[in-house]
Amino acid sequence: MKLDRKTEKDVSKLSQTRFTSFDSMIRFVQIEITTVCNFGCFYCAGREMPQRHMKPALFDKILASLPDVRLTISLQGEGEPTMHPYFWDMVGKVVMSGKSPYTITNGSNIDIMRTVRLFPQIGVSLDTLDEDEAKRIGRFGLPGVLRNLEQLIVAMGPKRIIIHSVDYGQPLEALRSYVQGLGISRHVVQPIQPKADYSLRYRF
Numbered sequence: 127m128k129l130d131r132k133t134e135k136d137v138s139k140l141s142q143t144r145f146t147s148f149d150s151m152i153r154f155v156q157i158e159i160t161t162v163c164n165f166g167c168f169y170c171a172g173r174e175m176p177q178r179h180m181k182p183a184l185f186d187k188i189l190a191s192l193p194d195v196r197l198t199i200s201l202q203g204e205g206e207p208t209m210h211p212y213f214w215d216m217v218g219k220v221v222m223s224g225k226s227p228y229t230i231t232n233g234s235n236i237d238i239m240r241t242v243r244l245f246p247q248i249g250v251s252l253d254t255l256d257e258d259e260a261k262r263i264g265r266f267g268l269p270g271v272l273r274n275l276e277q278l279i280v281a282m283g284p285k286r287i288i289i290h291s292v293d294y295g296q297p298l299e300a301l302r303s304y305v306q307g308l309g310i311s312r313h314v315v316q317p318i319q320p321k322a323d324y325s326l327r328y329r330f
């Protein structure tokens with residue numbers, strides 16, 4: 127496959143990367159596979175970025191460049207990973223390379239059976255249980271997201287699911303009780319990012 131100039135430059139930079147002894151401490155690698163998303167969260171830096179998916183050839187290069195040690199590879203990005211047309215191919219390649227796949231999804235588009243089969247753990251983002259508030263902040267279709275999450279719990283159990291929430295000042299009690307009630311013990315609540323390149327889209 128012929129790579130475009132930007133991808134060729136990225137690949138060439140990557141092939142100059144050398145893993146040092148410090149890198150043997152690394153257990154978690156994030157590969158940012160897309161900026162494309164079907165949601166419009168007000169706090170998301172990805173909405174201002176060029177909308178594009180990583181080329182499969184670049185993904186293959188990155189995966190091949192990683193050291194042969196136990197690693198979790200998070201397929202991520204300032205976009206929705208499951209929107210990448212080769213998402214499941216990439217997950218399969220991570221598994222075939224002997225590494226552990228992870229992703230955080232907005233929950234709108236979950237392939238339950240493939241998730242159960244290929245992901246030891248998966249992250250689902252939820253910021254509120256209030257449908258109007260979810261719509262207001264750009265997390266659309268909350269009832270569908272909750273339905274997908276609950277089906278996923280039936281299929282893979284609550285221990286393999288991590289809920290990720292952004293604390294932007296909204297009430298969180300109802301959400302915390304819901305997550306606990308589902309039997310999910312890992313609920314990561316992180317404050318809204320104060321970094322300048324993110325907070326261009328919001329004020330504190």
Ligand SMILES: C[S@@+](CC[C@H](N)C(=O)[O-])C[C@H]1O[C@@H](n2cnc3c(N)ncnc32)[C@H](O)[C@@H]1O
Binds near residue numbers: 203250
């Ligand atoms: C960038 S998203 C990509 C995955 C997927 N689209 C989703 O929303 O779950 C990954 C995680 O980062 C969080 N996130 C995005 N922008 C943020 C910000 N400005 N501050 C804190 N967390 C943020 C999202 O809520 C999500 O849990």
Ligand code: SF4
Binds near residue numbers: 164173205264
């Ligand atoms: S769902 Fe994820 S990628 Fe999409 S807009 Fe929200 S934070 Fe950004």
